[in-house]
Amino acid sequence: MNILVIxxxxxxxxxxxxxxxSPLCENLFVAPGNGGTEDVATNLPxxxxxxxxxxxxxxxxxxxxxxxxxxxxxVNGLVDELKSDDSLQDLQIVGPxxxxxxxxxxxxxxxxFMLKHGVPTAAAKVFDATNIEEGYTFLESLTPPYVLKADxxxxxxxxxxxxxxxxxxxxxxxxxxxxxxxxxxxxxxIEEFLTGIELSVFVLTDGKDYMILPEAKDYKRIGEGDTGxxxxxxxxxxxxxxxxxEFMQKVEEKVVKPTIAGIQQEGMDYCGFIFIGLMNNAGxxxxxxxxxxxxxxxxxxxxxxxxxxxxxxxxxxxxxxxxKEKLEIEPYTASTVVLVSGGYPEAYEKGKKITFKQPVKNAxxxxxxxxxxxxxxxxxxxxxxxxxxxxxxxGEALSQSYKGAELIQWDEMNYRSDIGFDLQELGQ
Numbered sequence: 309m310n311i312l313v314i315x316x317x318x319x320x321x322x323x324x325x326x327x328x329x330s331p332l333c334e335n336l337f338v339a340p341g342n343g344g345t346e347d348v349a350t351n352l353p354x355x356x357x358x359x360x361x362x363x364x365x366x367x368x369x370x371x372x373x374x375x376x377x378x379x380x381x382x383v384n385g386l387v388d389e390l391k392s393d394d395s396l397q398d399l400q401i402v403g404p405x406x407x408x409x410x411x412x413x414x415x416x417x418x419x420x421f422m423l424k425h426g427v428p429t430a431a432a433k434v435f436d437a438t439n440i441e442e443g444y445t446f447l448e449s450l451t452p453p454y455v456l457k458a459d460x461x462x463x464x465x466x467x468x469x470x471x472x473x474x475x476x477x478x479x480x481x482x483x484x485x486x487x488x489x490x491x492x493x494x495x496x497x498i499e500e501f502l503t504g505i506e507l508s509v510f511v512l513t514d515g516k517d518y519m520i521l522p523e524a525k526d527y528k529r530i531g532e533g534d535t536g537x538x539x540x541x542x543x544x545x546x547x548x549x550x551x552x553x554e555f556m557q558k559v560e561e562k563v564v565k566p567t568i569a570g571i572q573q574e575g576m577d578y579c580g581f582i583f584i585g586l587m588n589n590a591g592x593x594x595x596x597x598x599x600x601x602x603x604x605x606x607x608x609x610x611x612x613x614x615x616x617x618x619x620x621x622x623x624x625x626x627x628x629x630x631x632k633e634k635l636e637i638e639p640y641t642a643s644t645v646v647l648v649s650g651g652y653p654e655a656y657e658k659g660k661k662i663t664f665k666q667p668v669k670n671a672x673x674x675x676x677x678x679x680x681x682x683x684x685x686x687x688x689x690x691x692x693x694x695x696x697x698x699x700x701x702x703g704e705a706l707s708q709s710y711k712g713a714e715l716i717q718w719d720e721m722n723y724r725s726d727i728g729f730d731l732q733e734l735g736q
Contacts, residue, residue, distance in 0.1 A: 310335045310370050311619070313349070314356055314386070314403075315377025316342050318646075318676035318694045319604035323375060323618075324349045325674070326611040330619035337369055343685050344675025344693075356381045359389045366396060373623055376403030376580070379461060379601050383413035387577070400626035404600050405577035411598040415459045415497045418598050425570035427563055429595045432499035434459065437484055446498055447476050455499040457597075458483055460492030467538065469501070504589035506596065507548050508606050509559055511567075511582040512621060517631035518568055519621065520560065522546045522613040524606040525731065530653060532726045539653045540691055543645045543709075543727030545702065546609040550588055550731075559586065559593045567598075579625050608674045608694045609642035643705040644696040645713050645727050649677070650720025652690035660687040660718040671712035672696040687718055702728055 311333055313324050321344050327333050328348040339362060341351035352369075354361040356378055366374065374390065376382055385406040390396055410417045415434075422429040435443035447454055454476035458466030466489055468479045483493035510521040524546040530536040551559075563584060571578045583599035583606075602610070611618070616636035624633045649656035662678065662685045674696060677689015693716060697708025706728050713723055 309333065309372035309619070309623070310337070311373045311375065312337045312339060312352075312366060312369070312371045313375045313377060314339055314362065314381060316340050316356070317377065317604050318674045318691065319602050319607040320377040321345050321348075321674045321676070322607040322611045323377060323602070325672070326614060326618045327375070327622075330617050332617065332619040332623070335369070337365070337371070339365060342675045342688065343678030343680045344673065346680070357384070359386055362386065363390065363393060363396070366390070366399065371399065373400040373619070373626060374402065375622060376401070377601060379409070379412050379599060382406075382409040382580075382600055383461060400623055401579065402622050402626055403580045407574075408571065408576040408578035408580075409600045411582075412600040413461060415457050415597070416495060419497060421570055421574070422595055425566045425573070427566050427570070427595050428593060430455075430500040430502050432497050434495055434497050435480070435484070436495045440480065440484055443480050443496070443498060444477055447473060447480070450498075450500065453501045454479075455501050456480060456483060457497040457499060458489045458493035459495035459497060460489070462489040462492045463540065466492060502587040502589055502594050502596070504587040504594075505550055507551055507586050507588060508603050509564070509584045509586055510602060510606070510610055511564055511584065512625055512630065513568055513571070513578065513580070513582060514625040514628045514630040515571060515576070515578045516568070516628070518564060519630065519633065519635045520556075520564060521635070522610050522637055523548050523551050523556070524603070524609050526603065526606050527724065527727055530724075532724055537653050539648070541603070541605045541646060542648070542724045543643070544603075544606045544609045545728045545731055546606070546613055546642050548731070555588060555591060555593065558591075559584075563593050563595055579628070604676070605644050605646050605691075605694045608644040608672075608696050612642050612672060612696060612698060613638045613640070640698050640700060641702050641705040642696055642698050643702065643709045643728050644674070644694045645709040645723055646676075646691050647693045647695065647713060647716060647721055647723045648691050649687055649689070650722055652722070656690055657720075658686070658688050660720070662686060662692070662716065662718045665715045665717065668695065668712040668715050670697070671708045672698075673712065673716075692718075692721075702732055
């Protein structure tokens with residue numbers, strides 16, 4: 309079949325890399341893609357918000373299956389647009405419609421959904437400019453740290469956590485009154501802080517049946533020891549030592565099953581991935597957030613651990629036949645280290661020449677913010693490349709990731725040298 313992946317990041321490169329391995333894949337396209345996706349697919353210069361351009365490409369290239377990578381086109385109704393076109397009635401689509409994408413598009417909607425359908429989560433209240441004074445009072449009632457979340461999409465950076473009540477009040481002002489994230493922070497969720505350790509669980513669903521993909525842990529902070537500003541993700545590990553069989557059984561029973569039941573009860577048009585951000589709180593799972601797509605950089609450690617045919621799973625989901633599929637998972641450990649531009653997650657320069665001292669042979673290099681300019685690979689984003697290592701254990705996997713990272717260079721390149729160290733201390 310002819311397959312189109314929508315998006316341009318490391319997630320989309322990892323999806324395309326895995327899809328390309330399937331005997332069911334004849335021709336693979338990525339729109340718009342990046343400097344690495346063209347090694348496994350044909351890049352199409354079409355933006356993720358160009359719905360008309362995407363529809364035309366589907367027709368021009370006789371696409372059979374579309375996989376939507378990022379959240380923005382999902383929240384803004386790309387799937388609805390494709391399904392409303394009578395000439396695309398046979399198209400298989402992996403990605404929820406707009407009513408399902410609200411699980412990520414609105415933190416308030418997601419929190420209400422969890423409470424309604426009995427999904428364990430932290431207590432929270434929503435505030436905006438009309439009741440910001442009540443927000444200050446609510447902050448005073450909480451025990452620090454204070455957690456503030458922009459209601460809408462903020463590119464994975466809309467969560468602010470502080471120990472200081474004064475700083476929390478200032479954060480509330482910055483988000484609502486000073487529009488730190490534009491309309492995304494017109495409403496702000498103030499949430500009870502959950503103690504524990506975070507992980508991400510990924511589910512593929514056709515809206516009724518589901519399969520649970522390998523779990524992962526990502527590292528958001530820019531600095532060593534989880535310090536500094538939040539980023540889109542500086543690395544990831546899979547599997548996760550503190551997510552054993554007993555805990556994952558609780559996740560399935562207490563989180564996944566009621567989530568899928570809620571999707572059905574709400575009448576959502578939902579075929580695609582659900583990213584469940586979890587806190588392991590004394591052995592009990594609590595949901596921090598939903599995303600309606602795979603995570604990045606978690607996809608770069610999840611996809612190499614999927615042993616069975618991903619295209620078969622995606623196609624079955626799109627046809628409402630996921631219950632017929634059987635997921636097989638590789639037993640090894642995967643780690644990824646993200647190489648970022650100097651200055652990221654704040655201001656950074658693009659267009660830096662990327663060089664490889666020698667080919668990376670024992671790790672998989674997934675491109676995120678790269679582009680080809682005049683036959684030269686250059687930086688084109690904050691998170692530039694993810695280097696994924698595989699091994700019998702975490703130590704082996706990390707060794708391959710870091711050896712690969714050392715072979716890649718550009719001016720002011722930066723990466724964390726302690727990804728996964730916390731899990732090694734736990735004994736993984």
